[in-house]
Amino acid sequence: MLKILKYSIYDLLRSRWSYVYFFFYLILGFVLFFLNNNLDKAITTIMNIIVILTPLIGTIFGVMYYYNSKEFTELLLAQPIKRSTIFMGQYLGISLSLTLSLVLGLGIPFALYGLFRSAAIFDFSLLLLVGFFLNFIFVALAFNIAITVDNKIKGFGYAILMWLFFAVIYDGIFMITQNIYNEYPIDKFSLAATMINPIDLSRILIMLKLNLSALLGYTGAIFKQFFGSNLGFFISMAVLILWIVLPVLRMRVKLKKKDF
């Protein structure tokens, strides 16, 4: 598996997209930190980018990589290697290279800015942790779609739809539901609905740390209580891990039966 992981990372590096991604974050980081002297604002912008863009790029990369390397994969399948090994290797390869681009791309400007000596280092590590989770989750989901749907165009369509659902549509439905039932106590519902969507969950986790939490003053006592406690944090992490484990498991089950 390690060998395949290595090959897929090399492959991605050769394709230059990892570099593009890396330089994108690098430039973004520099622009934010050196043209803008407001650290809070910079971190807020980075949060928005991580929460929205990381899933999108993970999704597109995942789907694209699967379809593009299909022939090579089929060649590998002809060898005496376990299927799960091949696909897990590829999956980890993409996820890791994306995470690496993110961590280095944002880490270098942060380091140069002298952040490691400041107190914001914890907020920053949380940002990166969330970015890491989102990469792994959305690449796994993208792989699931790609494995299930053989048609490239359809696969892309579904993948984008999936991202759109988690990033936008889900929140729309969420807000409308809240509006309809606003005469009922809906804070527990809101909490649960936030926990289920990995993008929402990541956003809230970062926002609570950023003191951007005007919401906590107003209605969100329950949110602060929950996410602010260690238990809440661990449950959130568990949910994020579950979001990786479940798609990966489905991927393995699906692969066993798949006819190439």
Added chain:
Amino acid sequence: MRYLLGLFLLFSFQLQAKTITVCSTCKVKTVAAGVALAADGDTVLVKAGLYKETNIEITKAIKIIGEGFPVLDAEGKKANIFHSENTAGFTISGFKFINVGMSYTKEIAAVFTYRCDDFTISNNKVDMCFYAFMMQRANSSQLINNKIHGKAVKETTSGNGIHLWKCDDMNIIGNVVDGMRDGIYLEHVTCSLITNNISKNNVRYGLHFMFSDNNDYYDNEFMRSGAGVAVMFSKHITMRNNLFHLNWGTASYGLLLKEIYDGFIYDNIFDQNTIGINIDGCNRINYNNNKFIKNGWALKFTGGCYTNIFNTNDFMSNAFDLSYNSHLNDNEFKYNYWSEYTGYDLDRDGIGDVPFRPVKLFSYVVNKTPESLILLSSLFVTIINFSEKVSPVFTPDNLKDATPMMKPVVSIIKPSNKDLTQ
């Protein structure tokens, strides 16, 4: 001539104020005895020590001075320590008052005055008292440099730091009030000055006006209270150069305005409050040169507000700059700086060429369903805000700043005694 000189000498001898010293080893051992002995113009000098006394009546224009902060202990009794009615011109200075008992039925204070004028209460410390200073029907008096500390938990079981009722021409200067119900409470108080005070950690409000017209407060600091300042049912109030910060909680306001007419609010800083200014039914108020930094809501309108003018204010990094609950707008916004403004300035005159609309659609949604705040800064919210910005449907069309500034306009130099990090 000789007679005249003798008469003059006689008078000057009689006018010579005497000083009565009170201490545990002196001839006069209690403050009450010292006060009783003194005549108009005399000084009662109280040496350091513990005096377990209450109900000390002041009936003459005397100076009661503590040396080295003698402690006046009410031992939890439901009684005032100093009490005065219909007296003018006395001074209470340099004492430490402790342990005035809490009562559900009576307002008990360390110093209680009724119909007194021209008195001065200065440089005292008050610790764990129900009310610290209670002034009823007082005129032209000073409350200066007192330090009041309490540990109020609930509104019902705690009293106010400085409580003024039906007063005129009062000066409240340089006091520090910490952990009371209301830091400073003014009801039917007119033409008074409140300046250089620090009011913090109060259960309800840092400074509370009720029916108090024509007052002026400036250079004060209000922090970590239920609301920094609540101004209710008052006219012609000037609020300037104050710092409202860290009033952060489930219902915390920097400044709470209720039914205020014809006021001036300028040169203030609102920093990290849940709601910077909550404006409820206020008309004809000028808001100039204020700075709103990192508040949940910078301005929140509830109820009808008309003909208010907001010019040259800075709105920086607030979650919501403005929340507005009506379709009608009669308020004017001009030359403000909005950190969220994304327009351009082609003619380089420092004024943006496209108007800024401070009300976001999302703030409407939040008004209706507070729980939806959890979606703050999500992509969906950004999209609906953007669509509302492009073509306003829910927000009043004329609620906009047609001349937004490209750069911050306010430069307030903070007074040195105000420590933001505290």
